[in-house]
Amino acid sequence: MxxxxxxxxxxxxxxxxxxxxxxxxxxxxxxxxxxxxxxxxxxxxxxxxxxxxxxxxxxxxxxxxxxxxxxxxxxxxxxxFDTNISDHHHFYDLKEEKLIDLENADVGPINILKKINGKKIKSVEVLVKLED
Amino acid sequence: MxxxxxxxxxxxxxxxxxxxxxxxxxxxxxxxxxxxxxxxxxxxxxxxxxxxxxxxxxxxxxxxxxxxxxxxxxxxxxxxFDTNISDHHHFYDLKEEKLIDLENADVGPINILKKINGKKIKSVEVLVKLED
DNA sequence: TCAGTAGTTTATAATGATTCTAAAAAGGTG
DNA sequence: CACCTTTTTAGAATCATTATAAACTACTGA
Structure with missing residues (x-):
C-alpha cells in the first residue's frame, strides 16, 4: 500500500x-x-x-x-480542512456555504509591510467572501 | 445618550x-x-x-x-469579534493566541484575479499567522 | 394617558462539535 | 511468542452557542 x-x-x-x-x-x-x-x-x-x-x-x-x-x-x-496543502487561498460563498480554492497566482503578490518584534510570519491566508 | x-x-x-x-x-x-x-x-x-x-x-x-x-x-x-470595522486585516500570534490589527496600508494592494460567475466579492480578509 | 403590539430580555434547556477517559485491541521489536 | 507502546473505541464530559417560552419594555396611536 x-x-x-x-x-x-x-x-x-x-x-x-x-x-x-x-x-x-x-x-x-x-x-x-x-x-x-x-x-x-x-x-x-x-x-x-x-x-x-x-x-x-x-x-x-x-x-x-x-x-x-x-x-x-x-x-x-x-x-x-483542506487536502490541498499547497500555498493557496479561498473564496467562501456565503450563500452556498461552500469553499472554493483560490490559487496563489490568482491573487496579486502580498507584501506584509508591518513587522512584529521577535515574530516570524508562518503563513498568509486570504479569505474572499462572496455574495450574489 | x-x-x-x-x-x-x-x-x-x-x-x-x-x-x-x-x-x-x-x-x-x-x-x-x-x-x-x-x-x-x-x-x-x-x-x-x-x-x-x-x-x-x-x-x-x-x-x-x-x-x-x-x-x-x-x-x-x-x-x-472586532470593534474596528474599518477595512483591515489581522496578525494572529499562535503562541500568545492574540490578534493584532494589520492596517490595509501595511499590506500591499490585493488584487483578486479569479472571478466567480454571478458572485460579487463582499470582503477580502488576510490572516497572517505568527510564530517565534 | 393608556392599551395594544411588536420587539427584547431572561433563565434555562437543548444542541452539537469537540475533547476526554479508560479499557480493549493492535502494531512493532526482540 | 512476550512485551511495551501506540492506537482505537464507546461513551461520557465539556463548552460555546442557539432555542424556548414566559415576563418585560419600548413605542404607537387613540
Whole structure:
C-alpha cells in the first residue's frame, strides 16, 4: 500500500483505520475541503470497516500536525480542512456555504509591510467572501 | 445618550442593556478584539446592571448584522469579534493566541484575479499567522 | 394617558462539535 | 511468542452557542 511508507516516515503507525482514511482523503483526483462530519459520512460509504468518530478526529489532527492537511480559517460552527496543502487561498460563498480554492497566482503578490518584534510570519491566508 | 440615535437609526430599540453594551464596546479610546466570554466579563465589571449571556449573544449578533462589529475569521473554539470595522486585516500570534490589527496600508494592494460567475466579492480578509 | 403590539430580555434547556477517559485491541521489536 | 507502546473505541464530559417560552419594555396611536 502506498500510504504505509508515508505514515511510517512521519512516525505514525500505519493502522488499518489510518490507511482507510488516507484512501478517502488522498486517493482522489482532486483535492477537496471537508468537515469532520462530512469526512465521517464519506468514510461510512467508502471504507469497508466502521471507524469511530474519535479516531477520525485523532487522525485528522495527527495528519494536520504532520502537514498532510490544512485547517482553513473561517467562521463556522464546524472546522474545515483542506487536502490541498499547497500555498493557496479561498473564496467562501456565503450563500452556498461552500469553499472554493483560490490559487496563489490568482491573487496579486502580498507584501506584509508591518513587522512584529521577535515574530516570524508562518503563513498568509486570504479569505474572499462572496455574495450574489 | 449618544448611542440612542445610532440604535434607533438602525431599527434597534435603545434598551438599557444595549446602551450599556454600547458603552463597553464603543466608548473606548482604542478598538479591540473580544470573544463573547471576554465581553461578558468586561460587562460584569463596567455595567451597573447584570445582563444575561443570551442578551449579550443577541446584541453582538445584532450589532454585527448592522455593521457595528466584525467577526474575525480564525480557527478557534470561540468566535472573535472586532470593534474596528474599518477595512483591515489581522496578525494572529499562535503562541500568545492574540490578534493584532494589520492596517490595509501595511499590506500591499490585493488584487483578486479569479472571478466567480454571478458572485460579487463582499470582503477580502488576510490572516497572517505568527510564530517565534 | 393608556392599551395594544411588536420587539427584547431572561433563565434555562437543548444542541452539537469537540475533547476526554479508560479499557480493549493492535502494531512493532526482540 | 512476550512485551511495551501506540492506537482505537464507546461513551461520557465539556463548552460555546442557539432555542424556548414566559415576563418585560419600548413605542404607537387613540
Amino acid at each position: 502506498k500510504y504505509i511508507e508515508k505514515l511510517r516516515n512521519s512516525g505514525l503507525r500505519p493502522t488499518k483505520q489510518r490507511l482507510q482514511i488516507c484512501e478517502v482523503l488522498f486517493n482522489s483526483e482532486k483535492t477537496f475541503h471537508f468537515t469532520i462530519n462530512e469526512l465521517d459520512q464519506k468514510i461510512k460509504k467508502q471504507a469497508s470497516d466502521k471507524i469511530s468518530l474519535a479516531t477520525i478526529y485523532n487522525t485528522v489532527h495527527a495528519f494536520e500536525k504532520k502537514g498532510y492537511l490544512k485547517q482553513i480559517p473561517i467562521n463556522s460552527n464546524q472546522t474545515y | 449618544k448611542y440612542i440615535e445610532k440604535l434607533r437609526n438602525s431599527g434597534l430599540r435603545p434598551t438599557k442593556q444595549r446602551l450599556q453594551i454600547c458603552e463597553v464596546l464603543f466608548n473606548s479610546e482604542k478598538t479591540f478584539h473580544f470573544t463573547i466570554n471576554e465581553l461578558d466579563q468586561k460587562i460584569k465589571k463596567q455595567a451597573s446592571d447584570k445582563i444575561s449571556l443570551a442578551t449579550i449573544y443577541n446584541t453582538v449578533h445584532a450589532f454585527e448584522k448592522k455593521g457595528y462589529l466584525k467577526q474575525i475569521p480564525i480557527n478557534s473554539n470561540q468566535t472573535y
